[in-house]
Amino acid sequence: MELLSVKNLTKLYKNNRGIKNLNLTINEGEVVALLGPNGAGKTTAIKSILGFTNKTSGEVSINGYSCETNIEKAMLETGIMVGKPAPYEFLTGYKNLKIHSELYKDINEEKIERVLQEVELVPYKDEKVANYSTGMKQRLSFAKALVHEPKLLLIDEPFSGLDIEGRSIMKKLLKKLSYENNVGILISSHLINDINDIATKVCIIHDNQWLETTYVENIFEKYNNLEEYYLDKVKGKGV
Numbered sequence: 001m002e003l004l005s006v007k008n009l010t011k012l013y014k015n016n017r018g019i020k021n022l023n024l025t026i027n028e029g030e031v032v033a034l035l036g037p038n039g040a041g042k043t044t045a046i047k048s049i050l051g052f053t054n055k056t057s058g059e060v061s062i063n064g065y066s067c068e069t070n071i072e073k074a075m076l077e078t079g080i081m082v083g084k085p086a087p088y089e090f091l092t093g094y095k096n097l098k099i100h101s102e103l104y105k106d107i108n109e110e111k112i113e114r115v116l117q118e119v120e121l122v123p124y125k126d127e128k129v130a131n132y133s134t135g136m137k138q139r140l141s142f143a144k145a146l147v148h149e150p151k152l153l154l155i156d157e158p159f160s161g162l163d164i165e166g167r168s169i170m171k172k173l174l175k176k177l178s179y180e181n182n183v184g185i186l187i188s189s190h191l192i193n194d195i196n197d198i199a200t201k202v203c204i205i206h207d208n209q210w211l212e213t214t215y216v217e218n219i220f221e222k223y224n225n226l227e228e229y230y231l232d233k234v235k236g237k238g239v
C-alpha cells in the first residue's frame with residue numbers, strides 16, 4: 001500500500017533555491033534514502049512534504065490523505081524528526097514523552113514504556129533532559145516520532161551527532177520498524193554509509209533538483225555499490 005506520494009513537488013525560496021520537481025513514492029516497509037550533498041534541498045523537501053513551509057507547486061498525499069486538504073489525518077499516520085531536538089530540558093525524558101503523547105488519543109503507559117525501551121532510554125527516563133548527551137536527546141526525539149505508532153516516518157539526518165553505538169541503535173530500530181511493522185520510512189542523509197545497509201530505494205537530489213528515485217536492487221544490477229551509482233548520476237552536475 002502506498003504511504004507517501006510526492007508528485008512534482010517544488011519549493012522555491014525568494015533566492016530561487018530550494019527543491020525542484022521532486023517525485024517519489026513510499027510503500028509499506030520501504031526505506032527510501034533521500035540522498036544529496038549539503039544544500040541540495042533535502043530539508044526543504046521534507047518540510048514541504050509536511051507543509052511546514054508552503055510549497056510552490058506539486059502534490060503530496062500520505063496514506064491516501066491529501067496534505068493540502070486533510071493534513072490533520074495525514075499527520076496522525078506520520079512520525080516526524082526534523083531539525084534539532086527541542087525537548088523541555090528541565091523535565092525528565094519520561095515527562096517529555098508523556099506531554100507529547102497527550103497530542104494523541106490512546107497512548108497509554110505501556111506504549112510510552114515500550115518506546116523508551118526501543119530507543120534504549122529506560123535507565124535514564126527519570127533524569128532531567130538537561131543531563132542528557134546529544135545522542136540521548138536525539139533518541140528521545142526519535143521516541144517522540146514513534147510513540148503514536150505511525151505508518152510513515154519522515155526523518156531528516158537522524159544520525160548527525162550520534163556516535164557508533166547511537167547509530168547502531170537507530171539503524172537496528174529502523175530495520176525492525178520496516179521489516180516487522182511494515183512502516184514506510186523516508187530518511188535524508190548526505191552520507192551514503194549511513195543509509196547503504198538500510199535503504200530499499202534511493203532518491204537523489206542535487207543542486208536543488210530531483211534526479212531520480214530507484215530501487216536499490218535495480219541499482220545493483222548495474223553498479224557495484226551505491227557510491228558508484230551516486231557518483232555516476234551526479235557526474236557533470238557540478239561535483
Ligand SMILES: Nc1ncnc2c1ncn2[C@@H]1O[C@H](COP(=O)(O)OP(=O)(O)OP(=O)(O)O)[C@@H](O)[C@H]1O
Nearest residue numbers: 013015017018037038039040041042043044045190
Ligand atoms: N529559508 C530559506 N530561505 C532561503 N533559502 C533557503 C532557506 N532554507 C534553505 N534555503 C536554501 O535552499 C537550498 C536547500 O537547502 P536545504 O536546507 O533544504 O538543503 P539540505 O539538502 O537539507 O542541506 P544540508 O545537508 O546542509 O542540511 C540551499 O541552497 C539553502 O541555502
